[in-house]
Every structure is written in structure tokens, then in C-alpha cells.
Amino acid sequence: MTFSRDDSAGYLANHLARLFARELQARIKPLGLSIGTFPALLVLWEGDGLTQRELIAALDIEQPTMANTLARMERDGLIQRRRDPHDGRAQRIWLTETARALEGPATAAATAVNARALAGLSATERATFVALMRKVVAGLQPDDGAV
Amino acid sequence: MTFSRDDSAGYLANHLARLFARELQARIKPLGLSIGTFPALLVLWEGDGLTQRELIAALDIEQPTMANTLARMERDGLIQRRRDPHDGRAQRIWLTETARALEGPATAAATAVNARALAGLSATERATFVALMRKVVAGLQPDDGAV
DNA sequence: TAGCATTGCATTCCAAGCTATACAAGTGCT
């Protein structure tokens, strides 16, 4: 009775994420983007001027990871950081024109990746798949040591 | 019509994998293991004496990643590498007693993580979830530029 | 059998994620 990788949700989730990452990277590299910045951009395209803390809350990323990602984004001309006038600790994050211009092509690339990934599933299966992932994420999210 | 993270299979897969990784790491760190070695160990527990190339094929990991992982495993006393007598390029990978002894506790930890992750799903949902992940992985796997 | 292509692995360099830690700016209390 060995532990079977292909029956393990965790193993499959890891494999799945790597495959998605490979696909997405291939498609957005030509745009000058890398996958780590993508989640942050998705949030900022909806509205920028957020603090690092707000981004973290939206994305469930650890703070040092986000700090690091933002540093790369600033280096690569995707964002600017300006101190919050009311709170000297915080910085508000603003997209550059470059980053704004990438919203269309970048989300199109992500949509294409999702489409390719789910190509083998029926419409019902796709909906089920996404719903189940959402459910598992939600259940795993907090320190749900609930009774 | 913005791109919605929580409707995106790719975003969810990434989030899911991070949550699984956090959980598993917490549980196997006390054993002296880290998550990157886990897939390799699962294969080797089924039978060692494999080459790096064979491990890579089993796990769909890039070669430099595996080389790196194996180097850490050797450093940490989990494996030994011995040259293949018939092929001077290849090395065969053998588990140490330490690594062998960890099979029980480590797979128990992974099983516990899976159980916790899927706790909110019915038995049917669990089966569906795993089956769908497998299907998407399979579809994404090759360079399926099929006509 | 000499030359070339292939194979197996290592190395370098980078991104992206994490933990642990540090530190400065704000807040609250006295």
C-alpha cells in the first residue's frame, strides 16, 4: 500500500501549478513580464494606489515575498512607489504607463492559458473544477483548526 | 469585464499549490525533510537505484532542478550516488537508511495534509477533484500542439 | 577508426516563495 502520487491532491496541485506557470511564462515573457508579478498586476489594474499591506491581503502572499516582487517590478519600470502623505511608514503603489498598457495583452495571454488547460473538459467540468479548487483553497486558507 | 482571479484556473492552481506546500512543509520539517525532496523520495521509496534521468521522467521536473534537489538530498544524508558500472556518464541513486526510515512518517504527513485539504468535500467531490486535476495535468503535459 | 551527434549530468544565474529578523513610523496610555 504505497502512497500514490497520482491519487494525491497535493502532488497534483503542485504539478498543475508548475504546468500553468510554464505555459504562462512562455506567453508573457515576450511582453516583458514574469509570472510572479502577474497577481500583483491583476490587483493593481483594478485600481492602483494601494499599499503593500493591501496587496498582501488581496493575494495571500507573505510580506517579504511581496516586498521582493515589488522591488523587481519597480526595477523593471512597472510601478512607482510614493510615500503615503498621511502615514510615513506606508508607500502607495502606482502603475506606470508601461504597466497599464500591458493589461490587454497580458490578460489575453492568461485567458489563453486557461483555455488551453481546460480544453479537454466539458463546460460543466470546467465549472466544477474551478468551483472545487475555490472550495479547497477556502478550506485550507485560514488556520482552520476549527473544532 | 476585468479578468477575475477567482475564476481563473491558473491563479487558483497557483494558490492551491502554495497552500498545500505551506501545510506539508509545516508537517515534515520536524522530520528533517523539505517539500522539494518529497516527490523524489516518493519515487525512490518505490525502488531506488534509478538514474537522475529516470527520476526526471517520472516527475516532470527540469534536469537542473533535479540535479540541485539531489545535491541537497545528498548533503542532507538522504541519498548516495554511485556511478553506473555500464555507463560512465550516469549515476544511480540509492536511499540511505535514514531516508528509508522516513517513508512511514513522511507519507503519513502527506496523507494528513490531503485529508485536511479535502475535509470540506464529500467523497464524490474528492474523487471528482482529483480526477479533474489529473485530466488537466494530462492535457497540459505534452507540447500538445496537436491539430 | 576518426569525427560528429547524442546523452547524462553539473554549473551559473535568475525568479519566486518562505522564515526570521530588524527597524522606523504611528498609536495609546499614563
Add this chain to the structure above:
DNA sequence: AGCACTTGTATAGCTTGGAATGCAATGCTA
């Protein structure tokens, strides 16, 4: 005002993942 506490970021150091490249051993073929 002074102090402790909290909050927002940054830094150091590690793991895990990949691309690009190098190199030695092997295999193939003319």
C-alpha cells in the same frame, strides 16, 4: 512628554523552480 505596543517595509538567507550553457562519456556512421 515618555514608554510600550503595533504596524508597514526591508533585508538576509534559504529552498524550489527554470533557462542557458558546458562538458565528458557514449553511440553512430562514413
